Amino acid sequence: MEKIDIITGTTAAAMAAKLSNVEVIAAYPITPQSHCVEALAKYVADGELDAEFVKVESEHSAMATCIGASATGVRTFTATASQGLALMHEMLYIASGMRLPIVMLNTNRALSAPINIWCDQQDSIAERDSGWIQIYAEDNQETLDSVVQAFKIAEDEEVLLPVMVNIDGFILTHTVEPVAIPDEEKVREYLGIYEPKHAYLDPDRPITQGPVGVPECYMETRKDLNDAIEGSREVIKRVNEEYYKLFNRKYGNGLVEGYNLEDADTVLVAMGSVCGTIKYVINELKEKGKNVGLLRIRTYRPFPKEDVVEMLKDANNVAVLDKNISLGFNMGALGIDVSSVLKNKKVCNYIVGLGGRDITPQDIEEIISHVEGAKDGETKWINLKE
Amino acid sequence: MMDKKQFPREEYFAPGHRGCAGCGASIVARMALKTTGRDTIVVNSTSCLEVFTTPYPESAWRVPWIHTAFECGGAVASGIERAIKALKKRGKYKDRKLVVMPIIGDGGTADIGFQALSGALERGHDIVYIMYDNEAYMNTGVQRSSSTPLFASATTAPAGKVSKGEDNPKKDMAMIAAAHGIPYVATACISYPEDFMRKVKKASDIEGPTFIHVLQPCTIGWGYSTENTIKIGRLAVETGLFPLYEIENGEFKITYKPAKRKPLKEYIRMQKRYRHLTDEDIEILQKHIDEKCRLLGLE
Numbered sequence: 261m262e263k264i265d266i267i268t269g270t271t272a273a274a275m276a277a278k279l280s281n282v283e284v285i286a287a288y289p290i291t292p293q294s295h296c297v298e299a300l301a302k303y304v305a306d307g308e309l310d311a312e313f314v315k316v317e318s319e320h321s322a323m324a325t326c327i328g329a330s331a332t333g334v335r336t337f338t339a340t341a342s343q344g345l346a347l348m349h350e351m352l353y354i355a356s357g358m359r360l361p362i363v364m365l366n367t368n369r370a371l372s373a374p375i376n377i378w379c380d381q382q383d384s385i386a387e388r389d390s391g392w393i394q395i396y397a398e399d400n401q402e403t404l405d406s407v408v409q410a411f412k413i414a415e416d417e418e419v420l421l422p423v424m425v426n427i428d429g430f431i432l433t434h435t436v437e438p439v440a441i442p443d444e445e446k447v448r449e450y451l452g453i454y455e456p457k458h459a460y461l462d463p464d465r466p467i468t469q470g471p472v473g474v475p476e477c478y479m480e481t482r483k484d485l486n487d488a489i490e491g492s493r494e495v496i497k498r499v500n501e502e503y504y505k506l507f508n509r510k511y512g513n514g515l516v517e518g519y520n521l522e523d524a525d526t527v528l529v530a531m532g533s534v535c536g537t538i539k540y541v542i543n544e545l546k547e548k549g550k551n552v553g554l555l556r557i558r559t560y561r562p563f564p565k566e567d568v569v570e571m572l573k574d575a576n577n578v579a580v581l582d583k584n585i586s587l588g589f590n591m592g593a594l595g596i597d598v599s600s601v602l603k604n605k606k607v608c609n610y611i612v613g614l615g616g617r618d619i620t621p622q623d624i625e626e627i628i629s630h631v632e633g634a635k636d637g638e639t640k641w642i643n644l645k646e
Numbered sequence: 647m648m649d650k651k652q653f654p655r656e657e658y659f660a661p662g663h664r665g666c667a668g669c670g671a672s673i674v675a676r677m678a679l680k681t682t683g684r685d686t687i688v689v690n691s692t693s694c695l696e697v698f699t700t701p702y703p704e705s706a707w708r709v710p711w712i713h714t715a716f717e718c719g720g721a722v723a724s725g726i727e728r729a730i731k732a733l734k735k736r737g738k739y740k741d742r743k744l745v746v747m748p749i750i751g752d753g754g755t756a757d758i759g760f761q762a763l764s765g766a767l768e769r770g771h772d773i774v775y776i777m778y779d780n781e782a783y784m785n786t787g788v789q790r791s792s793s794t795p796l797f798a799s800a801t802t803a804p805a806g807k808v809s810k811g812e813d814n815p816k817k818d819m820a821m822i823a824a825a826h827g828i829p830y831v832a833t834a835c836i837s838y839p840e841d842f843m844r845k846v847k848k849a850s851d852i853e854g855p856t857f858i859h860v861l862q863p864c865t866i867g868w869g870y871s872t873e874n875t876i877k878i879g880r881l882a883v884e885t886g887l888f889p890l891y892e893i894e895n896g897e898f899k900i901t902y903k904p905a906k907r908k909p910l911k912e913y914i915r916m917q918k919r920y921r922h923l924t925d926e927d928i929e930i931l932q933k934h935i936d937e938k939c940r941l942l943g944l945e
Contacts, residue, residue: 328725
């Protein structure tokens with residue numbers, strides 16, 4: 261039986277890792293993630309979770325420890341944010357290159373300098389090309405569900421890639437919401453025990469993992485990796501449906517979620533918790549007789565190219581919100597991506613909420629009215645002080 | 647000491663790899679694996695050993711082996727060790743002792759991997775960490791590491807008109823490892839295989855973190871002809887430059903005492919990395935060694 265708990269996003273992620281029966285956790289504290297690994301440490305201390313909890317000395321070592329454990333054939337989990345994710349950078353590429361199904365919670369936080377512990381998505385965007393599947397949750401319920409789904413996706417023999425579940429720092433990590441906790445037995449039955457069929461460290465079947473990729477083979481390994489993440493779209497969609505059948509919750513088609521798109525001339529495109537605010541504004545405007553839509557990108561990598569084209573085909577004004585900035589391009593990453601897949605359509609980019617700047621319903625309304633009068637390709641920074 | 651006649655015949659480090667003629671690092675790997683056998687998982691950091699043994703699709707390793715990056719050998723080994731614990735809970739590897747053995751160079755241990763090593767030792771993981779020390783970054787072209795000895799010339803600490811090469815003494819990794827309070831620390835040298843293998847065996851039988859600092863001369867980096875690897879290693883020990891000892895549960899013991907220490911000059915003059923040194927310079931080094939030997943009871 262599901263029960264409802266009132267919990268934060270970090271607790272939801274920790275609960276999901278527990279439900280998923282993780283076997284090795286490598287943990288290093290960083291705001292706003294720390295509550296997640298604290299919760300996991302407590303589960304282990306109380307005997308509620310029979311996992312090895314490795315108290316590593318840095319995020320670099322957290323990812324290295326997960327790599328070592330995953331390469332030995334067990335389910336692994338870690339959590340990080342911001343500077344911690346940046347410190348892991350090198351190891352992220354190795355985790356995906358070695359095709360290890362590690363799952364990680366990243367609590368989105370701005371990057372230094374200046375040091376800032378509050379939310380934006382620059383940290384995970386900076387790891388866009390690392391070969392990790394990136395999911396952005398909108399609320400705490402989706403956080404829990406996404407972490408469970410992440411293991412199913414990562415461990416799929418057709419995928420075998422690490423998955424990063426991203427939640428907005430403080431906005432989700434430190435806010436309590438009612439979250440339905442699925443039955444532990446049911447989750448464990450769904451995921452099963454992780455038993456890799458491919459390469460892993462086993463004296464009974466000695467295999468060399470992580471050899472030198474000479475020029476004669478390196479490019480093919482990159483192509484294989486690209487094929488795997490491209491192919492993961494179908495698995496993500498399938499897992500979304502399976503999960504719906506078992507637990508009665510789904511998130512769009514797993515890759516994207518449309519909201520009020522029908523007959524919407526103006527559509528906002530965004531990721532993460534801001535989508536909740538956008539939905540609120542859409543509902544308000546609808547009551548006033550104005551139709552605005554939202555296309556929420558749930559899976560940023562692999563990027564849902566076809567869905568974006570199809571679901572925005574009738575929109576004339578596309579406003580893409582970015583909680584990150586590609587310095588020297590004056591656009592955010594999502595804005596660049598959406599612009600590159602939409603041909604002959606007005607796409608404007610809005611830089612919002614950097615370093616924890618609030619994004620209010622008034623800001624959303626400002627974006628809507630701006631995009632309707634703007635020319636294609638405009639970038640506007642929202643709620644910026646003079 | 648282990649009797650040479652009793653050396654296991656099995657080879658888990660295959661010949662035919664791309665190591666240089668006279669390579670000391672390959673001797674470290676071969677001897678260590680002869681000792682611990684098939685139930686060993688080897689962790690390499692980025693290094694000569696990693697590069698010359700695994701150009702895909704070739705591999706010299708007959709045991710499970712992993713390489714990820716440069717600075718994280720201790721952390722990767724930590725993950726493997728805990729994963730084995732987790733697998734044992736599932737009933738796998740029942741009644742078997744698997745040896746998790748990072749074999750990592752001096753740069754990967756004393757410099758860039760220092761933090762991950764310290765973390766692994768402090769957390770008490772059951773690993774046998776072997777630091778193979780050739781006293782510089784040989785893989786990338788003989789740049790100095792913190793394990794490069796005083797007055798040795800390296801490409802980033804070259805001897806020159808106003809320089810005698812490396813201007814800092816060698817970092818003492820065995821003592822630093824011992825300061826973590828781990829159950830077993832030893833120094834070893836490939837020129838003394840019985841001593842080295844006995845120490846690897848002892849380390850692998852101990853529960854908890856163990857650390858073996860093994861010196862291995864390098865023909866390219868040290869500058870000597872390939873047939874002299876073992877001879878130079880022997881001189882390093884016989885001069886008292888690299889004493890062989892072990893620290894078991896805090897108790898220090900010299901494991902090999904030269905009958906009469908040879909003059910350091912004999913060792914120095916065989917290597918091009920020291921060819922810029924005058925007799926007066928060598929005398930300074932000799933004094934350093936005499937002092938160290940006095941402290942360790944090796945006079």
